[in-house]
Amino acid sequence: MKNKISKSRRSFIKSMAAGTFILSLSPLIGFSQVKGKQTSIVKRSGDKLLLGMVVFDGFQLLDTFGPLEMFGSLREKVDIIMIGQEHGNVKSSAGPSVVIDRTFNEINGLDILMIPGGGGTRREVNNQPFVEAFKKLAMETAHVASICTGAAILAKTGLIDGLKATTNKRAFKWATSQSDRVNWVKEARWVEDGKFFTSSGISAGTDMSLALIQKLFGHDEAIRIANGAEYEWNEDPHHDPFARLNGLVD
Amino acid sequence: MKNKISKSRRSFIKSMAAGTFILSLSPLIGFSQVKGKQTSIVKRSGDKLLLGMVVFDGFQLLDTFGPLEMFGSLREKVDIIMIGQEHGNVKSSAGPSVVIDRTFNEINGLDILMIPGGGGTRREVNNQPFVEAFKKLAMETAHVASICTGAAILAKTGLIDGLKATTNKRAFKWATSQSDRVNWVKEARWVEDGKFFTSSGISAGTDMSLALIQKLFGHDEAIRIANGAEYEWNEDPHHDPFARLNGLVD
Numbered sequence: 001m002k003n004k005i006s007k008s009r010r011s012f013i014k015s016m017a018a019g020t021f022i023l024s025l026s027p028l029i030g031f032s033q034v035k036g037k038q039t040s041i042v043k044r045s046g047d048k049l050l051l052g053m054v055v056f057d058g059f060q061l062l063d064t065f066g067p068l069e070m071f072g073s074l075r076e077k078v079d080i081i082m083i084g085q086e087h088g089n090v091k092s093s094a095g096p097s098v099v100i101d102r103t104f105n106e107i108n109g110l111d112i113l114m115i116p117g118g119g120g121t122r123r124e125v126n127n128q129p130f131v132e133a134f135k136k137l138a139m140e141t142a143h144v145a146s147i148c149t150g151a152a153i154l155a156k157t158g159l160i161d162g163l164k165a166t167t168n169k170r171a172f173k174w175a176t177s178q179s180d181r182v183n184w185v186k187e188a189r190w191v192e193d194g195k196f197f198t199s200s201g202i203s204a205g206t207d208m209s210l211a212l213i214q215k216l217f218g219h220d221e222a223i224r225i226a227n228g229a230e231y232e233w234n235e236d237p238h239h240d241p242f243a244r245l246n247g248l249v250d
Numbered sequence: 251m252k253n254k255i256s257k258s259r260r261s262f263i264k265s266m267a268a269g270t271f272i273l274s275l276s277p278l279i280g281f282s283q284v285k286g287k288q289t290s291i292v293k294r295s296g297d298k299l300l301l302g303m304v305v306f307d308g309f310q311l312l313d314t315f316g317p318l319e320m321f322g323s324l325r326e327k328v329d330i331i332m333i334g335q336e337h338g339n340v341k342s343s344a345g346p347s348v349v350i351d352r353t354f355n356e357i358n359g360l361d362i363l364m365i366p367g368g369g370g371t372r373r374e375v376n377n378q379p380f381v382e383a384f385k386k387l388a389m390e391t392a393h394v395a396s397i398c399t400g401a402a403i404l405a406k407t408g409l410i411d412g413l414k415a416t417t418n419k420r421a422f423k424w425a426t427s428q429s430d431r432v433n434w435v436k437e438a439r440w441v442e443d444g445k446f447f448t449s450s451g452i453s454a455g456t457d458m459s460l461a462l463i464q465k466l467f468g469h470d471e472a473i474r475i476a477n478g479a480e481y482e483w484n485e486d487p488h489h490d491p492f493a494r495l496n497g498l499v500d
Contacts, residue, residue: 053346060319061315061318061319061322062315062316062319062456062479064315065311065312065314065315065316065346066312066315066316068311068344068345068346069310069311069312069344069452069453071344072311072342072343072344072345073344075344079345080344080345080346081345082346082347089349092322093322094318094319094321094322094323094325094330095318095322095329095330095331096303096315096318096330096332096348096349096351097332097348097349097351098346098347098348098349099339099346099347099348099349101346101347168480169480170478170480200480201478201479201480202319202478202479202480202481203319203479203480203481203482204480206312227492227495228420228451228452229312229451229452229453230418230419230420230450230451230452230453230454230492231452231453232453232484232491234482241482242477242480245477
């Protein structure tokens with residue numbers, strides 16, 4: 001298996017067949033790729049998927065760009081846009097700023113919607129217009145993923161009530177306090193339930209994204225992308241040493 | 251060792267004592283942190299270090315933001331700025347754009363200078379003003395690091411002539427063709443030689459950055475940051491399965 005380098009810690013992968021991806025590619029049609037002027041509704045054309053990453057002041061860098069690195073290797077298959085509440089730039093918790101490509105009200109649905117964590121989530125969980133706009137977009141989108149404390153905002157929407165989800169292990173108490181209707185999982189690198197993926201803290205989003213790529217495009221493609229990034233993928237969603245490190249499990 | 255989770259694959263770490271960091275903190279003084287208007291020369295004040303990441307159209311996301319995630323956790327000790335040839339935004343190879351904080355000629359030295367790889371390096375190695383500006387800044391800076399094919403630009407400066415360095419393993423032939431005066435290392439996650447750190451492809455920059463943090467602030471701090479990011483640090487610079495995967499070693 002010269003072409004496969006990844007941490008197959010357990011036999012989990014066997015249960016996720018590559019064949020599921022054809023079904024997953026068809027839920028939303030009629031959107032065209034991002035080429036028009038900024039005031040247009042974003043639409044997808046052809047067979048490309050449209051991935052939107054929601055960002056806000058105080059977003060976490062690796063939560064955001066680990067996943068986008070992996071999806072960014074699928075240039076022929078996926079377009080990426082940065083989504084914000086308003087046009088302009090937003091500043092990460094570490095300092096660097098990114099450019100908003102589209103606001104919430106310029107989009108009426110995506111194939112993949114993601115939201116990172118970061119210190120700014122403390123503010124955004126109480127920003128009702130933000131939560132509502134995110135909820136509307138999530139309802140219109142086929143695959144929705146949160147990274148780290150982005151799960152707190154996702155939980156606030158009510159869309160994962162009754163579902164399993166996880167979040168950052170150091171900030172677990174705060175994030176899970178945003179909703180007692182979610183079945184929070186203490187020990188997981190990421191959790192998939194229905195159309196929702198939720199990852200553990202910061203770097204976990206990269207591993208989760210490869211699992212979503214696997215779901216959409218197959219295991220070989222996920223491995224190809226991981227290897228291209230010289231990344232040793234933890235492809236076992238149950239491998240989570242940080243739950244114990246942060247005292248969440250014995 | 252409840253607080254230590256990382257891949258101690260070999261005994262490398264024993265040779266890097268935390269005590270080296272005091273010496274490393276003092277090479278540049280008189281620079282103040284980034285607060286002024288955009289036309290001012292960037293200066294550092296107090297005990298904070300100033301880290302500049304050079305970006306250009308077609309830069310690679312994870313090359314850039316994996317390292318900045320790790321250094322971004324040192325908010326009390328390090329300020330981060332994005333450096334470009336001109337003001338405005340630059341677009342990553344994956345699509346998202348970032349904001350330039352300072353141009354080369356607004357800076358006269360840093361504590362840490364980094365340059366990522368990405369498709370844009372193919373253009374920038376032939377952009378003589380860019381290479382010269384990067385070279386000048388690298389000569390004025392205490393610690394200089396390249397990620398992935400960023401090593402091609404570093405090699406073009408001549409500053410690592412006669413030194414050991416590494417680069418992306420899939421693009422190894424192209425990157426190393428930019429200089430035959432560098433002692434290119436085929437199998438390495440990263441290489442340290444003098445004040446220069448060079449990493450292998452994309453995700454390797456994150457591991458290398460933790461090694462630089464260890465050099466500056468000690469091993470405990472590097473582990474604390476990795477754990478906070480829920481990141482399983484490959485702290486062995488010799489662990490590089492991608493050299494073999496790409497046919498560089500048998």
